[in-house]
Amino acid sequence: MVKKVLKALTGAECVAEAMRQINPDVVAAYPITPQTPIMHAFSQFVADGKVDTEFVTVESEHSAMSATVGASAAGSRAMTATSSNGLALMWEVVHIAASTRLPIVMNVVNRALSGPINIHCDHSDSMGCRDAGWIQLYSETGEEAYHNTIMAVRIAEHPDVLLPVMVCQDGFITSHSVETSEILDDETVKNFIGEHNGHHPLLKTENPVTVGPLDLFDYYFEHKRQQLDAMERAKPIIQSIFDEFGAIVGRKIEFFEPYMLDDAEEAVICLSSSCGTLRHVVDELRKQGRKVGLLKVRVFRPFDQNKLAEMIRHIPVVGVMDRSASFGAFGGPVFMEVRNAIADESQKPLTVNYIYGLGGREFTVEQAKQVFDELRQVRESGNPGIKVRTLGVRE
Amino acid sequence: MVTENHDKKGWKEIPIGGIIEEAGNAERYKTGTWRSFRPVHHPEKCTNCMICWVNCPDTAIKAGDVNSPDKGLVGKNDDPNLANFGGFDYEHCKGCGICAAVCPTKAIDMHPETEFLDKEGEE
Ligand code: SF4
Ligand code: SF4
Numbered sequence: 371m372v373k374k375v376l377k378a379l380t381g382a383e384c385v386a387e388a389m390r391q392i393n394p395d396v397v398a399a400y401p402i403t404p405q406t407p408i409m410h411a412f413s414q415f416v417a418d419g420k421v422d423t424e425f426v427t428v429e430s431e432h433s434a435m436s437a438t439v440g441a442s443a444a445g446s447r448a449m450t451a452t453s454s455n456g457l458a459l460m461w462e463v464v465h466i467a468a469s470t471r472l473p474i475v476m477n478v479v480n481r482a483l484s485g486p487i488n489i490h491c492d493h494s495d496s497m498g499c500r501d502a503g504w505i506q507l508y509s510e511t512g513e514e515a516y517h518n519t520i521m522a523v524r525i526a527e528h529p530d531v532l533l534p535v536m537v538c539q540d541g542f543i544t545s546h547s548v549e550t551s552e553i554l555d556d557e558t559v560k561n562f563i564g565e566h567n568g569h570h571p572l573l574k575t576e577n578p579v580t581v582g583p584l585d586l587f588d589y590y591f592e593h594k595r596q597q598l599d600a601m602e603r604a605k606p607i608i609q610s611i612f613d614e615f616g617a618i619v620g621r622k623i624e625f626f627e628p629y630m631l632d633d634a635e636e637a638v639i640c641l642s643s644s645c646g647t648l649r650h651v652v653d654e655l656r657k658q659g660r661k662v663g664l665l666k667v668r669v670f671r672p673f674d675q676n677k678l679a680e681m682i683r684h685i686p687v688v689g690v691m692d693r694s695a696s697f698g699a700f701g702g703p704v705f706m707e708v709r710n711a712i713a714d715e716s717q718k719p720l721t722v723n724y725i726y727g728l729g730g731r732e733f734t735v736e737q738a739k740q741v742f743d744e745l746r747q748v749r750e751s752g753n754p755g756i757k758v759r760t761l762g763v764r765e
Numbered sequence: 766m767v768t769e770n771h772d773k774k775g776w777k778e779i780p781i782g783g784i785i786e787e788a789g790n791a792e793r794y795k796t797g798t799w800r801s802f803r804p805v806h807h808p809e810k811c812t813n814c815m816i817c818w819v820n821c822p823d824t825a826i827k828a829g830d831v832n833s834p835d836k837g838l839v840g841k842n843d844d845p846n847l848a849n850f851g852g853f854d855y856e857h858c859k860g861c862g863i864c865a866a867v868c869p870t871k872a873i874d875m876h877p878e879t880e881f882l883d884k885e886g887e888e
Binding site for chain 1: 773774775776779780781782783784785786788
């Protein structure tokens with residue numbers, strides 16, 4: 371019998387709650403704002419004996435990811451969390467985790483990368499490692515971060531996937547804001563994630579294996595080919611885990627979550643907390659008779675280009691929101707994926723990219739309205755004009 | 766050099782994650798092909814102390830018995846309970862020179878592989 375309780379929790383506390391219920395064998399972490407409250411809450415669970423976790427307090431994020439990699443290779447269920455420069459310091463080991471095919475779950479509380487030093491939200495940290503070989507789930511709310519964290523364990527450990535999963539939520543906006551979240555009972559979560567049987571665990575001494583050996587021109591490429599395949603194979607598996615968990619929590623969970631898209635003349639594609647603001651504005655504009663819609667990206671890696679193309683090909687104009695910049699590229703990371711996904715469609719939307727919210731710059735209702743107004747102009751004129759625009763920056 | 770290695774296994778046939786499922790198969794990896802300097806042993810200076818054997822990172826120094834044709838000629842080398850210098854395993858010796866550096870009697874010196882190339886006409 372599934373029991374659900376409503377609790378007033380921050381996004382960080384939601385993730386700590388998920389971690390308590392997952393009860394990982396090993397957690398290795400180093401504090402960094404705005405991730406710190408996750409590990410603050412989780413270390414309290416450790417101190418109170420509410421989890422059996424071996425909690426390793428390391429001296430840097432490089433060591434946090436290294437210890438997590440070691441623990442996972444040994445066969446344990448291992449987790450960590452970080453933000454911004456912490457993720458940057460983990461960088462080389464982040465790639466090693468993926469290429470060693472270790473089912474690690476890491477919460478990333480999105481924060482701008484330095485410099486100049488900034489502690490507030492943008493997606494430059496996780497978008498910076500979008501090619502690292504991790505599955506990436508983005509969360510609009512604390513409750514979604516809770517759901518994503520639980521599902522991430524199942525996705526990562528699926529024998530046909532075996533890839534690490536990054537669960538992202540917006541720094542401060544989500545991590546430090548209290549909202550009501552529906553929390554499942556411990557037994558339901560425990561049953562959903564099941565037992566962890568490591569893939570070739572190092573500690574299984576009757577079957578010794580070597581992990582992390584030298585791999586030169588003769589086999590490295592074959593291992594990369596396997597990683598490409600694993601991402602592709604993960605797509606239907608992720609959706610089936612979404613469906614299974616969605617039935618428990620009573621929600622439809624998808625790679626791309628549409629809102630008022632069917633008859634939309636202008637739509638915006640976005641991820642994480644800004645979707646809340648945009649949905650509010652879609653409602654307001656709909657009341658005025660404007661045909662506007664929203665598409666929320668929940669899974670950024672693997673990016674399901676076919677599904678996306680199917681969902682947006684009929685819309686005349688699409689605005690793509692990027693909370694990070696790819697300097698010197700044609701638009702931000704989300705824009706590049708979206709354009710790529712529709713490139714071969716015979717009927718496709720005009721697209722405009724908005725770089726917004728860098729370093730925690732507030733994304734306002736007015737900005738969201740400006741986006742929809744500009745998209746309408748593009749539709750009426752048939753001319754996208756400047757394709758990559760910045761939003762909310764002073765001239 | 767053949768870069769596509771058609772004689773090797775394809776991506777669907779090998780274990781994922783770069784794992785090696787078989788223990789102890791490093792022996793099949795011939796690190797000897799990396800060598801640009803070759804250790805050369807001088808039995809007349811060698812005491813069979815086996816310090817080189819302990820220090821070689823590739824276990825490329827062999828332990829011999831009293832009948833080892835390569836054994837050192839200095840010191841107690843006729844005791845059947847003690848190992849004697851047993852020569853180099855050139856298939857695995859990568860030419861690092863550690864044995865030459867640690868040998869207390871300088872019974873090993875390093876020679877460029879080109880010297881042997883000229884003499885023996887090896888490739
Ligand atoms: S040169 Fe290095 S690898 Fe070769 S025998 Fe001496 S110590 Fe071993
Ligand atoms: S270290 Fe020198 S003296 Fe000792 S066994 Fe090796 S070659 Fe002989």
